[in-house]
Amino acid sequence: MPLSPDLLAAVEAFAGRPTLLVATDFDGALAPLVPDPSDSRPVEGGMERLTELAALPGVTVSLVSGRALRDLAVLSGATPEMVLLGSHGAEDSRHREGLALTEAQQALLAALDDELATLVEDHPGAWVEHKPAGRVVHTRRMDPVAGPAALDAASALGARHTALVATPGKEVVELAVAHVGKGAALLGLAEDLGVDAVFYAGDDVTDEHGFAALAANDREERAARRLTVRVGDGETAAQHRVADEHELVEVFQALLDARR
Template sequence: MSLPPPLAEAVGSFAALPRVLVATDFDGALAPLVLDPDDSRPVEGGMESLRAIADLPGTTVALVSGRALEPLRALSGATDPLLLVGSHGAEDSRHPDGLALDEEQRALLETLDGDLRAVVERHPGTRIEEKPAGRVLHTRGLDPQAGAAALESARALGERHPALVVTPGKEVVELAVAHVGKGTALVALADELGVDAVFYAGDDLTDEQGFAALADDPDRERAGRRLTVRVGDGETSAQFRVPDERALVEVFRAIEAARREQRPAE
């Protein structure tokens, strides 16, 4: 598969820069969405391409996901030097001690557990995913009307407990007692690494926050060199769009090939 000429040109410009960050969401971008989140696996060739990119000079690769860090590591099979950013930016594989919740946050999380169990009882077929700093209600597989009602019940908990950060997604809603956000995490990582530009791909509302944050990066030169890709349909502020996960792998392969060919200086 060849990339559309505008995307191919953008990949070439990005690949020629000395220091870059190549980051991607996991579910819906690197791994197809499935009914049971525990069954999610990267699409064929995806992780191999990312590992190859990570081996190139001046290149950092990161998986940036709403998943908690350890499930993200297990399902992706990612190993060093790939970086993992989990829980929407609240966890980082370089900091193994993980999140440190204060007493108030731990108490709120305990209350949230009870409230969400009540939601599940009222809406059979929904599932709760546990994260270090929050919980996620999943409705994938439910009738759309039933799923929407369950998600609304979960979102209402944010009004009951204003300290919770409510993050909607595709047939999910996350409620967290500590939250950073993918956009904030991406810009902070770019600052820390001192990269010239960031590539980011994703498919969901939280990824749209990432696209927007990279466009609004206070480093205006870096913002102008960003490369953002929406995977799948839906409104987007990303610069480009690809139809599915396999097409994103082709973008990864193009980045690797162009970066090897241009051999940017370290």
């Protein structure tokens, strides 16, 4: 399906800025959602277009994901020129020392593991993904009718442990002891790089935080130059929308053509 004239015009205007940050979520934006996250792979052409963009003068490409940084790097096949922000911004590929947790945070994760083991027993089909700064309860393999109860139980754990940050998503709830958030991560990266404009695409609740943060950026000139794209349906604060991951690849191609 051809991109809308409004989106194409926005891409043309964005591509003409002197320095750009082109950032995107991974799951649900660059790679289709699948029952087993370890099976996730980018759609054809997605990483290829991003690699070409990253090679252009004045362009920085970033993948921004809730995934652990190591998993994001392996599954995406990102090149060293790209900046990877994992664990919702708590991990940054530019900082090789990794994520350091305090003793209190480590103890909280250990206690959380015990409680999540009980949760999984009580909600068959739910499973827990381990990340450096937290745990994620997944229900994508469960009966759709039973899944919400498991997510509610996970959210209740987050409410009980006030030091945790609970982040809901599509059939997931993440419980983290260290949290930055995609919005803050995007703004921080844009400031570090000193770029003139930021592109961001995503499909989930956490990506909406990114869209909203870019729109409310204290740097008003940068906020006015942003280009945000929601992938898929649902209410959104993004300026534009595409149907799926394949249409997002078309946006990358249009951006590449315009920038060249």
